[in-house]
Amino acid sequence: MDVxxxxxKNRINLLLLISLFITQLDSGIMSTNLSSISRxxxxxxxxxxxxxxxxxxxxxxxxxxxxxxIDRFGYRTxxxxxxxxxxxxxxxxxxxSSFTALLVARIIQSFGSSSILTLALSRVFMIHTHKVSxxxxxxxxxxxxxxxxxxxxxxxxxxxxxxxxxxYLVLAAMIFLIFLVAWVMIPKxxxxxxxxx
Numbered sequence: 001m002d003v004x005x006x007x008x009k010n011r012i013n014l015l016l017l018i019s020l021f022i023t024q025l026d027s028g029i030m031s032t033n034l035s036s037i038s039r040x041x042x043x044x045x046x047x048x049x050x051x052x053x054x055x056x057x058x059x060x061x062x063x064x065x066x067x068x069x070i071d072r073f074g075y076r077t078x079x080x081x082x083x084x085x086x087x088x089x090x091x092x093x094x095x096x097s098s099f100t101a102l103l104v105a106r107i108i109q110s111f112g113s114s115s116i117l118t119l120a121l122s123r124v125f126m127i128h129t130h131k132v133s134x135x136x137x138x139x140x141x142x143x144x145x146x147x148x149x150x151x152x153x154x155x156x157x158x159x160x161x162x163x164x165x166x167x168y169l170v171l172a173a174m175i176f177l178i179f180l181v182a183w184v185m186i187p188k189x190x191x192x193x194x195x196x197x
Contacts, residue, residue: 012123015185016116017120019079019082020142020143023113024142025149026113027147028148028151029150029171030052031151033154037051037102037164041098047099051102054110055109056110057107058106058114059114066078075123078115078119079119080182080183082114082115083175085108085109086175087176088105088112089106090112091105092108094169094172
């Protein structure tokens with residue numbers, strides 16, 4: 001049975017917004033966990049700064065690359081790629097046994113979150129012809145909310161588990177679930193043709 005266009009549109013939007021929220025949790029989670037990570041790997045102040053810097057550098061290079069992939073390969077493909085990269089990145093962070101492995105995982109994670117915001121904003125411009133600014137503002141508010149919520153859930157996770165890695169395993173599970181739902185429920189043609197939805 002075919003899924004009505006409006007239902008498909010709502011599913012895509014919901015999955016994008018949930019993914020955006022999850023991927024934007026990183027800065028708050030990392031700021032909360034950085035001291036624990038530093039103790040685990042006995043990091044110097046310079047090494048500690050690289051844990052944050054390498055992610056930002058990854059975003060700097062990955063965002064234009066992944067953004068151009070949207071036009072080349074379609075929304076659905078890039079969305080699934082982003083989720084895949086993010087999943088591999090957070091699993092890599094959670095299982096990293098060395099500082100080098102942690103940095104590599106952070107770079108992969110940055111590729112996973114680099115264009116989720118681009119995807120979400122381009123969907124806003126694709127779907128809405130007027131009052132776009134308000135919709136963009138709502139996306140911005142969601143990003144801000146993630147920044148506020150992240151330290152709280154990270155502190156709760158640390159208090160409950162005494163392990164900074166646990167929150168990354170939770171993120172991995174959530175992203176994996178979204179990937180499966182997106183793979184099954186989002187028709188290929190919807191994210192390939194910009195004008196479809």
